[in-house]
Amino acid sequence: MKIGLLSGEFPPQLGGIADFTRILATELAGRGHSVRVITTQNAQAAQHFSAPYTVHPIARHWGWLDLWRMRQCTADLDIVNLQYQAAAFGAMRLPIHLAPNWVRPPLVVTFHDLRVPYLFPKAGGLRAQVLRRLAGTAAGVITTNLADAAELAAASKLQRSTTIPIGSNLQQPAACAPAQWRAAHGISEDEILLGYFGFLNTSKGGETLLRALAELCQSGMPARVVLIGGSAGASDKTDAVHTQQLLELAQSLGVGAQVLRTGFLSEADTVAALQSCNMMVQPYADGASLRRGSLLACLASGCATITTNPASRIAELQHNVNVHLVPPNEPAALAAAVRTLQADAALREKIARGASALAASFDWISIARRTEEFFGAVLGAAPQGAVRR
Known part of the structure; x- marks a missing residue:
């Protein structure tokens, strides 16, 4: 097949x-397909010259002219x-939502979340209508989790749909051993290092994490938090603002010195950082979800992960089997969970093994095969006239 992948962000831009x-x-x-990535002009095609796919950075602002460019670039696919x-496409504008009617080949939409686009001031209910229309006019819909699948199916009449989970975006081995990484970053052997991975925005529970850290430190535990990776992505401009607010909160709580920021890391260095933590802590304010690549990366890291109860039940996430679950937005509960896992090495090992096994079920070979089959x-x-060969 000649396949086009249309994305609002692409490396070297940062983002899931x-x-x-x-x-x-x-x-x-x-798998033998000819793959063309159509993306923003902020992506650098030269960086991917040796890749097995081609990159066409044609979009400036994802406006109407970009929609025409997209049509021209995909005509032979x-x-x-x-x-x-939504946030990946400029100011969450209207044109991209009309793509099924503009591109010539059949268009499949992979919904990485169901947040409604901003569109324009006072758009109101039109925002949800535009999202539903995108799903309903697409030749096929892929959701990454069952909760999103149920919500879309209830709101839109879908032509064809399936659910294909995402996988961890970390595939390389660690750059160094945990002891070496901790020594290089001034983390002593007796310090309890709590890792957080991913960008910081209001849905990620950063405030809960810092307040839990303050409670742990006040109780005498030698705990530190390491914020792994860049703090702001390419699409959400509020990430940097929220990060600064969290750093100010850490100072006001008296734990500023206990917070380490790595900044952007290579893939191998990111894996090394994750594996150097005593446990990972991902206290999502809206609950854990398998749509979050940061959670899947933590599960694959080999460390026990504390995260928050999903908004709706996720059968794969099992308390004290492959994760340790706590209520969202409750610092005391999070601090108690850290104490529990730190005091029980056997439980930490059990959760870590279960997490690795769960992460292995979301392998990229299966994801690509299932995507190919759906296409x-x-x-x-x-x-017949819509298929180009």
């Missing part, structure tokens, strides 16, 4: 959608896959 699209493009190309996350099903159901 950028990493997802890069890995999916690589895996699909490895068999199928186009839009990696949808084939969509093409088989498409009108």
Whole structure:
């Protein structure tokens, strides 16, 4: 197949959608497909000259002219896959939501979340209508988790749909051993290092983490938090503002010196940082979800992970089997969970083993194969004139 992957962000831009699209493009190309990535002009095509896919950085602001460029760039393809996350497309504008009616090949939309686009001031209920229309007019819909699948199915009449989970965006081995990493960053052997991975925004529970850290330190535990990776992504400009607010909160709580920031790291260095922590702590304010690549990376890291109860039950996440679950937005509960795991090495090991096993079930070979199969099903159901070979 000649496949187009349409993404609002792509390396060297930072973000989960950028990493997802890069890995999916690589895996699909490895299965013998011709893959073309259509993305923003902020992505550098030269960086990918040796990649098994081609990069076409044609979009400036994801406006109407960009929609026309997109149509021209995809005209000879068999199928186009839009990696949808509203914030990744400029100011969350209207044009990208009309893509199914503009591109010539069948268009499949992968919904990485269901947040409604901003569109314009006072758009009101139109925002949800535009999202539903995108889902309903697409030749196929891929959701990354069952909760999103149920919500979309209830709100839109979908032509064809499936659920394919995402995988961890960290695939390389660690750059160094945990003891070496901790020594290089001034972390002593007896300090309890709590890792947090991912960008910092209001949904990630950063305030809960810092207040729990303050409680642990006040009780005498030699705890520190390491914020692993860049603090702000390419799409959400509020990340940097929220990060600064959290750093100010840490100072006011008296734990500023106990917070370590690594900044952006290479993939191998990121894996080394995750594996150097006593445990990972991801206290999402809206609950854990398998749509979060940061959580999947933590599960694959080999460390026990504390996270928050999902908004709706996720069968794969099992308390004290592959994660340790706490209520969201409750610093005291989070601090208590850290104490519990730190006092029980056997439980930490059990959770870590279970997490690694769960993460292995979300492997990229399966993700690419299932995506390929869904594309084939969509093409088989498409009108003959819509399929280009």
